[in-house]
Amino acid sequence: MGPTHPESCSVIVVGSGLAGLAAASAALRSNANRVILLERAIKPGGNSIKASSGMNGAPTRFQNQAHPDNAFFSDTLKSAGKRGTFSAVERDQRKRLIKLLTNESAAAVNFLADEIGVDLSVVTLLGGHSVARTHRGAGRTPPGADIVMKLLQSLKGDSRFDLRTGCEVTKLIQSARSCDANGPPEIVGVEYLSDNELTSLAGPVIFATGGFAGDTDNLLAKYRPDLAGLPSSNEPRPGMHGLLSNVGATLVDMDSVQIHPTGFVDPLSTSSALKFLAAEVLRGEGGILLHNGRRFVNEIDTREHVSRAIMDLEYTSDRPRQWSVQILLDPGACRAAAPYVSFYEQKGLMSRKKVSELDGTTKKTLKDVSMAAAKHNADLFGRSTFGSWALAGDQEDDQKEVSVGWVTPVTHFTMGGIAINEHCQVLASTLGASELIVPGLWAAGELTGGIHGDNRLGGSSLLECVVFGQIAGEQAAATCRK
Incomplete structure (x- = not known):
């Protein structure tokens, strides 16, 4: 016609x-x-x-x-x-x-x-x-x-x-x-x-x-x-x-082409090529990135740098190509980013855990971050601010809850x-x-x-x-x- x-x-x-x-x-x-x-x-x-x-x-x-x-x-x-x-x-x-x-x-x-x-x-x-x-x-x-x-x-x-x-x-x-x-x-x-x-x-x-x-x-x-x-x-x-x-x-x-370092991997659909973005505000308010329980990058560096740090790790899947990295928010970061965290938890992309339920390596990492956030120690990765981080690095932390999700780099912006x-x-x-x-x-x-x-x-x-x-x-x- x-x-x-x-x-x-x-x-x-x-x-x-x-x-x-x-x-x-x-x-x-x-x-x-x-x-x-x-x-x-x-x-x-x-x-x-x-x-x-x-x-x-x-x-x-x-x-x-x-x-x-x-x-x-x-x-x-x-x-x-x-x-x-x-x-x-x-x-x-x-x-x-x-x-x-x-x-x-x-x-x-x-x-x-x-x-x-x-x-x-x-x-x-x-x-x-x-x-x-x-x-x-x-x-x-x-x-x-x-x-x-x-x-x-x-x-x-x-x-x-x-x-x-x-x-x-x-x-x-x-x-x-x-x-x-x-x-x-x-x-x-x-x-x-x-x-x-x-x-x-x-x-x-x-x-x-x-x-x-x-x-x-x-x-x-x-x-x-x-x-x-x-x-x-x-x-x-x-x-x-x-x-x-x-x-x-x-x-x-x-x-x-910009790679965003944190696209959520849905536990119920891990092979999906379309990922829901884990907003950068999660890291800005204090969220940290973990691989086998350890930090490996300044989480608030540029997207390019953070993405490259993840992609330098060994990837765990090639269909699609993705990495096994956790994003973790402590109680203070959860409160500051409450609308986002609540939304992601409702979608099953993040879940709550008590600090006492975490493995020993992750708990040691949380203590180190708490010391850096309180300015007691310099951060090993050069991060100068941890947003609304509230954990103190003491025994009382064990009964407090963190929110955790699985993230991987995604193509995001051209x-x-x-x-x-x-x-x-x-x-x-x-x-x-x-x-x-x-x-x-x-x-x-x-x-x-x-x-x-x-x-x-x-x-x-x-x-x-x-x-x-x-x-x-x-x-x-x-x-x-x-």
Whole structure:
């Protein structure tokens, strides 16, 4: 069946994760006549709805006012590592994007808290951060779900918003000729398939369809074959990157894939390739990682470092490839992360044990951690804070309960993707001093590359969705009004 007649110009957003929702919201606030959001799944929310650690922001009113946070940019740049040093142009572009991400972070937190009504009052220190700056709520709803549901509710209250689920975008429609003789043709709309019917829409297009960590047999296998066999925190679905590269978009950093060190192994389904994430807040609040009862790493170091430390151990299964590591939270950490721990325990991913029930090696480890947490001894792995750790390392600990789960590294986030500039315009080339864009096309969220480099800081995925999603929405709305 051929396409129907195009509808009147609308801002077209593809993908209903947080980046797509933020883009739609910004487009409406920028007076777009209409926003049509296309989602290939039956339910909106994408992977964003599963995000559990929180959202970075600095400096914000929720942080410790006695110690101003001026290190977000430097922490992010340090985490990005050496990637992007191949040319001055690429290096400077990454710095500009990081600066934009961090400078707009406080405004992003304020927007969600003040205009959308999201509770972001609890601030936690995550791995790779020098200051506590990851925001989440005090309630039982994980931050990703809370943000997505409330933002979606806000959008549904606007008559100009049109959400269409079960819609697979199959083509980007190009104009007959290029706006720039040296560049690709302008994107003027999309075609999508729904219920075996092909429909076309006219208007500027924003792509926010996420990464490719779950695209095991295609993009992941192509760019990181060494990660074959690893389980993932992402649903198994194809990445949409090829659709954009077919119209001239440039791909960058595609071999940069983040492994999250702690995906739960469900005791009732150990061979499942899809793992539920053990939120980084568990370690931030004092959780420790054990192999045969012993610690082996600073648990709040970067995800890259912690993952590598686990993967240097001998793995216990190759279908999927996974390791036998315990995550253990003492009573103080359990209280501080109570909504998470309760949820994981209800799902059977964590269980309670008295300290007296643990083996001798683990009990000795708990005593050592208690001494380090109380500053009686230096930590052997260089960990400087143990969050809300409360065990004292004495005999009274024996009757107290800890919560324990089995975790393993999982493919989690792809730092590589579509190249963009500070206006979220999709780039056809990143070479040379002048940019070459794909006109009429914007991108935001995990689909994009060139920001996080070798390693993304925990808490920055939700942030980049809001910051760059809003920019894309504003820019596309302005184009549609011309």
